[in-house]
Amino acid sequence: MLRSQLQDMFPSIQFSRVHSIEQVYHIPITDYDLIFSTVEVISIKPVYRVKPLLTDIEKNHLIQSVATQFPRLNLKNISMDQLMKIIHKYTEVKEEKKMISEIVDLIHLKEIEKESYKPMLSELLTKDMIQFTNEEMDWKNAIAKAAQPLVESNKVQSKYVDAMIKNVEEIGTYIHIGKGIAIPHARPEEGVNSLGISFLRTTTPVLLLDKEEHKIDIFICLAAIDNQAHLKALAQITKLLSNDATLTAIKESKTAEEIISIIKKGEDE
Numbered sequence: 514m515l516r517s518q519l520q521d522m523f524p525s526i527q528f529s530r531v532h533s534i535e536q537v538y539h540i541p542i543t544d545y546d547l548i549f550s551t552v553e554v555i556s557i558k559p560v561y562r563v564k565p566l567l568t569d570i571e572k573n574h575l576i577q578s579v580a581t582q583f584p585r586l587n588l589k590n591i592s593m594d595q596l597m598k599i600i601h602k603y604t605e606v607k608e609e610k611k612m613i614s615e616i617v618d619l620i621h622l623k624e625i626e627k628e629s630y631k632p633m634l635s636e637l638l639t640k641d642m643i644q645f646t647n648e649e650m651d652w653k654n655a656i657a658k659a660a661q662p663l664v665e666s667n668k669v670q671s672k673y674v675d676a677m678i679k680n681v682e683e684i685g686t687y688i689h690i691g692k693g694i695a696i697p698h699a700r701p702e703e704g705v706n707s708l709g710i711s712f713l714r715t716t717t718p719v720l721l722l723d724k725e726e727h728k729i730d731i732f733i734c735l736a737a738i739d740n741q742a743h744l745k746a747l748a749q750i751t752k753l754l755s756n757d758a759t760l761t762a763i764k765e766s767k768t769a770e771e772i773i774s775i776i777k778k779g780e781d782e
Contacts, residue, residue, distance in 0.1 A: 515565050517747050525586050533684050565690030566755050569614045631745035635776050637710040643769035647716045653678050656697045659713035659732035669736045673704030686727045698735040709736040753779050
């Protein structure tokens with residue numbers, strides 16, 4: 514999920530695959546120019562510590578930081594603070610957050626390819642893809658249950674569920690993006706038949722890798738068919754989960770209809 518955000522923000526950067534901390538320390542420093550990481554990494558090359566979910570303001574600051582150290586990337590290094598200062602000087606702003614969001618998208622994010630259809634989140638996260646459970650379970654069973662609608666609708670093969678679980682076992686708790694949210698996923702070739710997203714809300718928090726510091730009560734399974742088709746829906750997920758009020762509303766929801774209503778309201782804003 515973070516990788517998709519970064520690829521949109523920095524289209525001229527060639528990203529390698531995701532690495533664990535242990536793997537990073539075994540990569541020759543001549544093989545990379547910079548690191549984006551959600552955890553502390555020590556390197557003589559520039560390291561940018563980021564959150565799994567980036568707000569529009571955080572995206573803007575990150576782009577400015579990278580542009581300062583890598584001017585040859587030709588990023589549009591426009592300070593949002595300076596821009597807002599000019600706007601406030603001559604106009605009255607009524608909805609500043611929304612305006613900043615649209616400006617950041619316009620200045621920094623890649624244009625959506627017209628020929629490539631990218632479905633909205635509401636088109637993918639339909640009623641049959643949303644589940645709630647009071648059942649107590651371990652993290653493996655939680656991922657399997659969260660992915661069950663994808664399997665039953667033949668959007669993924671059963672081996673895709675195994676691949677998602679294996680990724681956590683091998684890489685760690687990287688699917689925990691904070692705020693009790695986990696986004697299990699694997700590579701398209703590991704069993705994805707068609708693009709899909711499923712949602713599971715657990716009343717009893719699940720301990721990812723049995724670790725107390727990784728309590729999860731929302732699982733969002735992502736099945737991507739390529740590097741592009743899911744990006745619009747992923748951006749909408751990021752926007753919803755980055756808003757504390759919206760996230761609270763999602764966690765307080767009791768029905769699929771309530772979740773869908775929140776999603777559609779976010780798409781209209």
